[in-house]
Amino acid sequence: MSTVDDPTLHKLADLGVRDAVSLAFQFTHLRARLQRELANASKSGGWDKLREEWVGTGNSVKTRVTENWLPSAPEHLRSFVSRDLENLINEVFVLSTVMRPLDQLQATTTEQVGKQFQKVSQLFDQEVSECTNEVDLGVTRTSWLGRSSGVLTHVTNNWLKTAPADLKRTVGAEFNKLKSHVESQFEARRVVIEAGADEASGAKERVDLSLPGVVRPLGSRHLIRQVFQEIEDIFFSIGFSVVEGPEIETPYYNFEALNIPEFHPVRDDMDTFYLELPKGAPGPLLLRTHTSPMQIRTMEKQKPPVRVIVPGKVYRRDNPDATHSFAFHQVEGLAVDTDITFCDFTGTIEYFVKQFFGPSVKTRFRPSYFPFTEPSVEFDVSCVFCGGSGTTASGTCGKCKGAGWIELFGAGMVDPAVYGFVGYDAKKVSGFAFGIGIDRLAMLKYGIDDLQVFFQNDVRFLKQFP
Ligand code: DAH
Numbered sequence: 001m002s003t004v005d006d007p008t009l010h011k012l013a014d015l016g017v018r019d020a021v022s023l024a025f026q027f028t029h030l031r032a033r034l035q036r037e038l039a040n041a042s043k044s045g046g047w048d049k050l051r052e053e054w055v056g057t058g059n060s061v062k063t064r065v066t067e068n069w070l071p072s073a074p075e076h077l078r079s080f081v082s083r084d085l086e087n088l089i090n091e092v093f094v095l096s097t098v099m100r101p102l103d104q105l106q107a108t109t110t111e112q113v114g115k116q117f118q119k120v121s122q123l124f125d126q127e128v129s130e131c132t133n134e135v136d137l138g139v140t141r142t143s144w145l146g147r148s149s150g151v152l153t154h155v156t157n158n159w160l161k162t163a164p165a166d167l168k169r170t171v172g173a174e175f176n177k178l179k180s181h182v183e184s185q186f187e188a189r190r191v192v193i194e195a196g197a198d199e200a201s202g203a204k205e206r207v208d209l210s211l212p213g214v215v216r217p218l219g220s221r222h223l224i225r226q227v228f229q230e231i232e233d234i235f236f237s238i239g240f241s242v243v244e245g246p247e248i249e250t251p252y253y254n255f256e257a258l259n260i261p262e263f264h265p266v267r268d269d270m271d272t273f274y275l276e277l278p279k280g281a282p283g284p285l286l287l288r289t290h291t292s293p294m295q296i297r298t299m300e301k302q303k304p305p306v307r308v309i310v311p312g313k314v315y316r317r318d319n320p321d322a323t324h325s326f327a328f329h330q331v332e333g334l335a336v337d338t339d340i341t342f343c344d345f346t347g348t349i350e351y352f353v354k355q356f357f358g359p360s361v362k363t364r365f366r367p368s369y370f371p372f373t374e375p376s377v378e379f380d381v382s383c384v385f386c387g388g389s390g391t392t393a394s395g396t397c398g399k400c401k402g403a404g405w406i407e408l409f410g411a412g413m414v415d416p417a418v419y420g421f422v423g424y425d426a427k428k429v430s431g432f433a434f435g436i437g438i439d440r441l442a443m444l445k446y447g448i449d450d451l452q453v454f455f456q457n458d459v460r461f462l463k464q465f466p
Pocket of ligand 1: 290434
């Protein structure tokens with residue numbers, strides 16, 4: 001290459017170098033040139049001239065890069081220029097050493113051979129110590145351990161294979177020493193770089209304990225839970241206690257003991273989930289269709305007086321729509337004592353309804369039928385939307401359909417037959433029971449017109465009831 005075309009004669013800006021990539025390209029170019037000149041020297045000697053041309057103190061590549069490239073390099077590239085130059089100089093020293101047979105290096109004694117290996121080893125140490133990241137280390141590893149033109153391959157080809165018989169052992173031993181030194185130093189450096197990288201990324205991620213924490217918004221109780229609580233508070237205030245029971249029941253508690261024998265038609269109204277059980281397991285079992293089984297379980301356990309309410313989840317095979325769900329909520333109530341009358345019953349219900357909806361609502365009951373109560377009633381409440389008038393400003397009240405009353409829940413005096421199942425003397429005790437659908441009650445009180453919102457966990461809904 002004629003000196004006229006030599007890029008090291010020009011300033012970096014004139015070569016169009018403005019970033020690290022175009023700079024790397026210039027050095028790659030120089031390296032390729034070095035390789036060509038090294039190959040020539042291998043064939044025809046001229047090693048001293050080569051060194052002089054590349055790294056000599058006169059007009060060498062090293063001098064020109066230092067004078068032409070370094071001062072003209074943009075600020076952010078300057079450290080790259082000096083590092084790449086250093087690597088290049090190193091490469092010149094290393095390759096011009098290992099590409100020459102030992103005799104050309106005047107290494108003809110054991111001692112001189114040792115010195116040459118030492119020199120190479122020092123150049124290696126310097127190079128590897130300058131690797132500060134995995135990419136640098138990878139490049140250096142290839143230039144030393146690369147199979148076709150790595151430094152160690154050159155040592156094998158030019159020193160080991162051509163060594164005279166009397167030096168072969170020495171060269172072999174030195175070579176093995178160098179090789180294991182190079183390998184172990186690469187590994188050591190790799191560990192250092194990796195630890196440093198960990199430290200650097202650790203520093204980035206380090207937690208500043210003095211910073212204020214992330215405040216996560218607290219959730220609130222689900223509206224259904226809140227309504228359960230309201231109802232519990234009301235009944236608590238008149239001497240009821242709260243009990244809970246299993247959601248998986250036997251047909252005995254869910255039906256039979258409540259005076260609903262196997263082929264009783266009301267079972268048809270309760271499309272029921274029966275559990276699929278393993279062969280041989282005692283069964284059948286079902287998801288309770290109402291909270292009423294807890295009447296039986298409570299009376300089995302305690303003698304009168306009984307005053308309990310049972311909040312809980314119940315299940316029926318209903319298709320979901322605005323007023324139906326396969327899972328919903330009830331509060332069962334039961335009061336049994338020696339002197340409970342129908343008046344206690346209606347008085348208690350009225351007290352509850354007024355506490356829950358406000359004192360202005362009226363209640364009424366109509367005859368109804370449940371197998372476990374006699375008489376059975378359906379409680380209605382005066383429509384909370386139209387005040388019981390059946391009309392609103394826009395015409396007929398859509399909620400009560402003009403009736404002025406809304407059906408609230410079923411109740412009644414406990415059927416004497418039920419006492420027979422729990423060992424109570426039907427002649428001595430009396431009581432009442434009720435079963436309130438909570439979802440429906442919550443919808444009425446809070447003006448919700450789709451039951452499904454209770455189960456969708458939509459934060460926009462939940463947030464309205466903090
Ligand atoms: N268990 C009934 C149902 O789910 C509701 C009911 C009606 C419960 C009357 C009672 C009662 O305790 O007395 O449809």
